[in-house]
Amino acid sequence: MAKKKKEIHPMESLLRMDRIPHIWCPGCGIGTAVTAFTSALEKLKADLNKVCVISGIGCTGRVAGYVKLDSFHTTHGRPIAFATGIKLGDPELKVVVFSGDGDIIAIGGNHFMHAARRNIDMTVICVNNFIYAMTGGQVAPTTPLTAYTTTSPYGNVEVPSNIPQLAEACGAVYVARWTALHIRRLTNAIVEAMQKPGFSVVEVISSCPQYYSRINKLGDGLDMMKFYHDNSVIRHNEPTENLDIDYQKQIIVGKFIDRERPTYMDSYKKWLEEVKHQIPKSPKIQNT
Amino acid sequence: MKAGTHRLSGNEACAEGAIAAGCRFLGVYPIVPALEVVERFLKRCPEIGATFVQMEDEISVLAAVLGASWTGKKAMTVTSGPGFSLMMEHLGLGVMLETPCVIVDVQRGGPSEGMPNSPSQGDMMQARWGSHGDYEIVALCPNSPQEMFDFTIKAFNLSEKYRIPVVVMADEAVGHMTDNVVIPNKIELVSRKYYKGKKDKYLPFLREPALTGIPSMVDIGNGYKFHVTGLTHDERGYPIMNAECQEFCVRPLMEKIRKNVDEIVEFEEKDTNNAEIVVLSYGITSRVAEKAMDLATKDGIKVGFLRPIVVWPFPEKKVRELSKKIKAFVVPEINYGQIVYEVERCAGGNCNIIFVPSKSGAVHEPEEIVNAIKMGIKEEKREEVIQVKISNQQ
Numbered sequence: 087m088a089k090k091k092k093e094i095h096p097m098e099s100l101l102r103m104d105r106i107p108h109i110w111c112p113g114c115g116i117g118t119a120v121t122a123f124t125s126a127l128e129k130l131k132a133d134l135n136k137v138c139v140i141s142g143i144g145c146t147g148r149v150a151g152y153v154k155l156d157s158f159h160t161t162h163g164r165p166i167a168f169a170t171g172i173k174l175g176d177p178e179l180k181v182v183v184f185s186g187d188g189d190i191i192a193i194g195g196n197h198f199m200h201a202a203r204r205n206i207d208m209t210v211i212c213v214n215n216f217i218y219a220m221t222g223g224q225v226a227p228t229t230p231l232t233a234y235t236t237t238s239p240y241g242n243v244e245v246p247s248n249i250p251q252l253a254e255a256c257g258a259v260y261v262a263r264w265t266a267l268h269i270r271r272l273t274n275a276i277v278e279a280m281q282k283p284g285f286s287v288v289e290v291i292s293s294c295p296q297y298y299s300r301i302n303k304l305g306d307g308l309d310m311m312k313f314y315h316d317n318s319v320i321r322h323n324e325p326t327e328n329l330d331i332d333y334q335k336q337i338i339v340g341k342f343i344d345r346e347r348p349t350y351m352d353s354y355k356k357w358l359e360e361v362k363h364q365i366p367k368s369p370k371i372q373n374t
Numbered sequence: 375m376k377a378g379t380h381r382l383s384g385n386e387a388c389a390e391g392a393i394a395a396g397c398r399f400l401g402v403y404p405i406v407p408a409l410e411v412v413e414r415f416l417k418r419c420p421e422i423g424a425t426f427v428q429m430e431d432e433i434s435v436l437a438a439v440l441g442a443s444w445t446g447k448k449a450m451t452v453t454s455g456p457g458f459s460l461m462m463e464h465l466g467l468g469v470m471l472e473t474p475c476v477i478v479d480v481q482r483g484g485p486s487e488g489m490p491n492s493p494s495q496g497d498m499m500q501a502r503w504g505s506h507g508d509y510e511i512v513a514l515c516p517n518s519p520q521e522m523f524d525f526t527i528k529a530f531n532l533s534e535k536y537r538i539p540v541v542v543m544a545d546e547a548v549g550h551m552t553d554n555v556v557i558p559n560k561i562e563l564v565s566r567k568y569y570k571g572k573k574d575k576y577l578p579f580l581r582e583p584a585l586t587g588i589p590s591m592v593d594i595g596n597g598y599k600f601h602v603t604g605l606t607h608d609e610r611g612y613p614i615m616n617a618e619c620q621e622f623c624v625r626p627l628m629e630k631i632r633k634n635v636d637e638i639v640e641f642e643e644k645d646t647n648n649a650e651i652v653v654l655s656y657g658i659t660s661r662v663a664e665k666a667m668d669l670a671t672k673d674g675i676k677v678g679f680l681r682p683i684v685v686w687p688f689p690e691k692k693v694r695e696l697s698k699k700i701k702a703f704v705v706p707e708i709n710y711g712q713i714v715y716e717v718e719r720c721a722g723g724n725c726n727i728i729f730v731p732s733k734s735g736a737v738h739e740p741e742e743i744v745n746a747i748k749m750g751i752k753e754e755k756r757e758e759v760i761q762v763k764i765s766n767q768q
Contacts, residue, residue: 104612135597151601151612155599157599157602158441158444159601159603160437160467161463161604164434167429167434167438168437168441170429170437170438171399171437171440171441171442171443172442172444174399174425174427174438174442175399175443175445175446175447176594179445197434200429350427
């Protein structure tokens with residue numbers, strides 16, 4: 087009998103196989119988001135030497151450690167700031183920030199706002215599982231009203247952030263939201279976002295069976311997929327003010343923003359060119 | 375800038391030093407009294423083609439500086455006390471990822487907002503211990519615009535050589551004073567060591583020799599597909615959560631500095647050989663101390679002068695050695711006592727330690743230090759640090 091060829095994982099060239107198995111729980115949607123991202127890289131035929139992934143801290147923060155690319159696992163909330171330095175340091179790079187809702191919207195909210203305003207050319211993939219999962223299930227800025235978490239044991243009383251609306255208001259040029267069920271559409275959204283010059287945001291609604299679903303008695307990963315199937319409504323170009331997510335109600339998904347604005351580096355280079363001739367050039371110091 | 379003598383403020387000299395050192399990325403958040411560095415750098419930006427960004431806070435500033443450094447740019451930021459506090463998070467990340475960068479802290483009165491336009495030496499301990507966990511840091515203390523130029527270059531060289539954030543601990547007085555600055559024809563620059571082996575064999579934290587070696591770097595975007603993390607990591611840069619890996623990862627952060635301490639430490643000393651009293655001072659205070667020393671010498675007292683140029687790591691050996699030969703160290707600082715306790719630790723009870731605080735927010739008067747020197751001659755051996763009362767104290 088002919089020797090059976092060793093089976094190769096279809097994503098092997100894009101993953102650090104020496105780090106698999108990963109830490110994510112069965113039924114978690116982050117793996118799906120990573121698959122969508124790696125599929126997007128294949129679709130884009132991107133030069134993988136020039137793609138850099140930066141993550142913060144949390145479950146989604148671990149993504150940087152699993153992708154076989156130049157990748158940085160940084161501090162909590164600061165991947166966008168770190169990525170800003172990378173993008174401005176080498177504008178040739180395709181910079182992707184892959185992190186969670188707590189990381190990007192709570193502790194990193196300020197950096198999210200200002201990177202969007204400056205229109206730094208990067209793609210933010212924000213996995214929103216409605217909870218701080220790595221630390222054991224605390225209330226997040228995205229937890230729907232009345233949902234239970236370990237720090238909202240009587241139901242959440244804080245109004246959650248609407249990520250697409252925040253992104254639009256701050257100046258993002260591309261904003262989409264899909265769930266971990268919409269693999270094909272999510273992949274396409276990441277392709278579009280990465281092709282778009284400027285600050286692009288893809289929100290990925292993800293299941294968290296271990297913490298969010300368990301404490302709220304919503305079943306396992308499969309039950310959440312079924313919920314997304316029954317309750318997701320695709321509405322492209324929906325005004326972002328309508329995109330609030332209520333507890334176990336419908337989730338509007340789609341592409342909401344796709345617009346043009348000059349990026350920070352475009353404007354900066356233009357400024358450098360314009361003023362170059364106004365300043366007398368002084369001889370450089372001779373270096374050894 | 376042209377080689378030759380220029381009239382520059384300390385902060386302007388710092389910007390010129392950075393440019394001469396090859397700094398091509400400056401990230402900042404506006405803060406007094408450090409802004410002149412930024413303004414000078416920006417004026418020169420078009421000519422040198424550097425990148426500048428003003429971030430939303432000092433937390434993101436240092437994050438961006440670290441990011442830029444990994445693209446191969448020499449990167450810097452300037453700040454003062456309140457901003458320096460916010461940078462502590464990424465000072466730790468910089469140490470952990472062994473990322474070369476320079477932080478200039480033009481110190482002002484604190485705590486909190488304090489006195490934005492007054493000199494201070496209140497961040498000396500924060501530079502050493504401000505971020506959580508165990509680490510070593512390198513910090514320099516300039517006392518003139520010339521040294522703002524020279525030490526900024528030195529800071530870049532040290533940070534590239536040892537892959538560590540280096541802090542230039544200036545102060546408002548040095549930053550704002552104007553003086554002649556000589557820009558030399560040739561400046562010696564050090565660049566980080568790059569990995570040159572096979573792309574798929576790159577290990578970001580491989581050390582040779584183990585413990586004290588400095589790992590080779592690569593720039594992002596060259597196909598090495600490396601991973602680094604702020605978590606405790608092995609030589610591949612992968613997170614491993616156990617005691618062995620903590621030892622493997624963190625001990626070299628200390629040892630690469632501690633074992634090279636003789637190479638890093640730098641100080642200036644004068645007349646310490648037969649001295650009875652040694653004035654140990656740094657930064658702007660050292661200039662007043664020199665004057666005080668002259669006055670005391672005229673009164674027939676044998677006074678020596680010791681000025682740490684590199685404050686961290688501290689010139690421990692030198693202080694210990696002198697402490698066995700002298701009656702007292704006189705330590706003037708523009709704070710309520712920071713480096714003096716480091717001196718006390720190193721002296722180990724061998725001699726008296728006299729601390730001279732300043733009227734906060736002001737540089738010392740030479741007479742205050744002279745009085746402390748005279749006190750050091752008379753005072754009997756005491757166990758505790760002797761605090762000199764200053765004139766406006768109750």
